[in-house]
Amino acid sequence: xxxxxxxxxxxxxxxxxxxxxxxxxxxxxxxxxxxxxxxxxxxxxxxxxxxxxxxxxxxxxxxxxxxxxxxxxxxxxxxxxxxxxxxxxxxxxxxxxxxxxxxxxxxxxxxxxxxxxxxxxxxxxxxxxxxxxxxxxxxxxxxxxxxxxxxxxxxxxxxxxxxxxxxxxxxxxxxxxxxxxxxxxxxxxxxxxxxxxxxxxxxxxxxxxxxxxxxxxxxxxxxxxxxxxxxxxxxxxxxxxxxxxxxxxxxxxxxxxxxxxxxxxxxxxxxxxxxxxxxxxxxxxxxxxxxxxxxxxxxxxxxxxxxxxxxxxxxxxxxxxxxxxxxxxxxxxxxxxxxxxxxxxxxxxxxxxxxxxxxxxxxxxxxxxxxxxxxxxxxxxxxx
Numbered sequence: 001x002x003x004x005x006x007x008x009x010x011x012x013x014x015x016x017x018x019x020x021x022x023x024x025x026x027x028x029x030x031x032x033x034x035x036x037x038x039x040x041x042x043x044x045x046x047x048x049x050x051x052x053x054x055x056x057x058x059x060x061x062x063x064x065x066x067x068x069x070x071x072x073x074x075x076x077x078x079x080x081x082x083x084x085x086x087x088x089x090x091x092x093x094x095x096x097x098x099x100x101x102x103x104x105x106x107x108x109x110x111x112x113x114x115x116x117x118x119x120x121x122x123x124x125x126x127x128x129x130x131x132x133x134x135x136x137x138x139x140x141x142x143x144x145x146x147x148x149x150x151x152x153x154x155x156x157x158x159x160x161x162x163x164x165x166x167x168x169x170x171x172x173x174x175x176x177x178x179x180x181x182x183x184x185x186x187x188x189x190x191x192x193x194x195x196x197x198x199x200x201x202x203x204x205x206x207x208x209x210x211x212x213x214x215x216x217x218x219x220x221x222x223x224x225x226x227x228x229x230x231x232x233x234x235x236x237x238x239x240x241x242x243x244x245x246x247x248x249x250x251x252x253x254x255x256x257x258x259x260x261x262x263x264x265x266x267x268x269x270x271x272x273x274x275x276x277x278x279x280x281x282x283x284x285x286x287x288x289x290x291x292x293x294x295x296x297x298x299x300x301x302x303x304x305x306x307x308x309x310x311x312x313x314x315x316x317x318x319x320x321x322x323x324x325x326x327x328x329x330x331x332x333x334x335x336x337x338x339x340x341x342x343x344x345x346x347x348x349x350x351x352x353x354x355x356x357x358x359x360x361x362x363x364x365x366x367x368x369x370x371x372x373x374x375x376x377x378x379x380x381x382x383x384x
Contacts, residue, residue, distance in 0.1 A: 005124045007087060008114055009097075010080045011049025012133050016143045018047050020065050035064040049126065052080050066205070067147045067215065075107055076146065090122050106337050110145050113138045144222055147215070148339045207358040209347040212331070213241055220246035225334035226255040229319050229373060233259040233270045233306070234349045235329060239278045247303045248292050251336045258309040258376055260316045271306045307380040319372050320344075322359070330369065342366050 021027050033043035036057055045051035053061070055077045062070050079100050086092040101108035113136050120132045133139060207215075216223075223246055230236070236257065246252050259270065279296060282289035292299070309316050320327045322344050333341040342365075345358030361369065 005087065005121065006049040006126050006129065007052060007080060007084050008049075008093075008117060008121055008129060008133070009076070009083050009111075010046075010052045011126065011129060012110075012138050012142050013053070013076060013080065014047040014049045015130060015133060015139050016146065017065070019139055019143060020067070024065075032064055036060045049130075052084055053077060055081070067211075069147060072107075072146050072148065075104055076142070079104075079107065079111075090118060093121075094118060106339065107145060109337060110138065110141045113141055144219060145337075147219075148222075148335055148337065148341055205360045207343055207345070207360060208356050209241075209345055209358060212343050212345070212358060216242070216246065216333070219333070219335070221249050221251060222336050223249070223333050224251055224253050224336050225332075227332040227334070227373060227377070228255070228257040229259075229309075229316055229330045229376070230257065231260045231316075231320060231328040232348065233257075233261075233263060235347060236270060236306075237273055237277060238349075239274070239281050243281070244274070244278055244304070245292070247299050248295070252303065255304050256377055257304075257306045258312075258316065258373075258380065259306070260309055260313055260320075262308060262310070269306075270308075271300075271304065274304070274306075275300050309376060309380065312376045312379060315372055315376055319369055319376075322361075322365075332366075332370065332373070340366060340370070342369070 017032070021029070021032060029044050029047060030040040033040040036043060037060060038046075038057075042051060046053050055074060058070060058073050058077060061073060062068050082100060083093060083096050086096040097111050097114060101111045116136060117129065117132050120128050226246070236242070236259075247255065263270070275297075278300075279293075282293050282296065286293065320330060325346075327344050327346050328348055329346075330344045331342065333343075335341060342361040343358055344361060345356070347356055347358070
């Protein structure tokens with residue numbers, strides 16, 4: 001194989017980094033290089049796919065690109081290392097990619113998109129490969145994988161979400177699955193990952209409501225369910241921030257919301273208020289929302305479910321505690337891949353920007369809160 005042939009997964013990761021830099025306000029490659037402790041020229045080679053990023057840099061990458069999740073990044077970096085060891089022939093690279101797809105089903109959604117590229121890769125023109133990577137949607141798919149926290153539900157688990165006898169997966173099962181994924185990986189890489197995980201403990205992700213709204217907009221085509229537990233329902237009424245556009249996405253199925261406190265002096269249902277405000281907004285931009293207006297009432301009635309959790313206020317208070325800190329909103333995004341992405345924040349209608357705080361939950365915290373939410377939703381008559 002010609003020396004100019006590049007690792008296609010490394011090239012795709014470099015293109016993702018370029019895309020994410022643009023989304024972060026166009027910060028320079030030199031700035032990112034400095035935050036990673038690399039020479040600017042070496043980092044530019046990583047973005048070009050002519051050099052690979054070592055797993056030991058994973059923590060610094062998570063800190064530099066604050067939407068990237070640690071475990072998916074490690075899986076991609078180790079996959080790049082494995083694929084790089086097979087670069088001496090196209091057939092070996094294809095075989096390695098197929099084995100990686102079998103070992104890690106969520107990542108396989110990304111890896112299978114390389115199937116149409118092998119003829120272009122074989123020709124060895126890196127610029128042509130980059131164009132094909134973009135054309136096949138690999139950049140978006142890989143970015144979505146890297147920014148989705150790896151807590152997962154199977155389709156059967158999601159279908160049984162409200163079943164009283166359903167038990168959520170425990171952390172031991174998660175570690176077992178990670179062990180299955182990493183079987184056969186060189187011990188050097190496994191040891192590096194374990195060291196990085198130890199280093200990452202204690203680093204809590206910070207997510208503002210605005211960042212959450214942007215994340216939701218960027219991933220709305222990959223969300224199947226949203227479950228929300230909130231203190232006051234007024235936060236739902238700002239349809240300029242949350243336009244509920246995900247409700248019309250083909251893959252989206254249901255949004256369940258439980259709120260604790262009834263709005264003062266408002267007898268009208270929260271669902272009706274959202275419908276009226278959203279309809280008014282869509283009507284004001286009729287050309288943009290023509291598709292949504294055609295099925296407006298049908299979609300809102302079928303996909304948006306809101307309940308007052310009056311009988312369960314103490315349970316809601318418990319759910320909205322984050323490490324003994326009182327929070328106001330908890331959101332679970334169930335992705336089409338099966339991953340669960342949780343966010344919790346203290347936002348209110350009258351919040352000052354400097355007082356806003358939000359974060360994402362750890363795996364065990366996610367499972368514990370989902371157990372309690374399932375009971376509340378079941379008591380309120382939510383049906384999946």
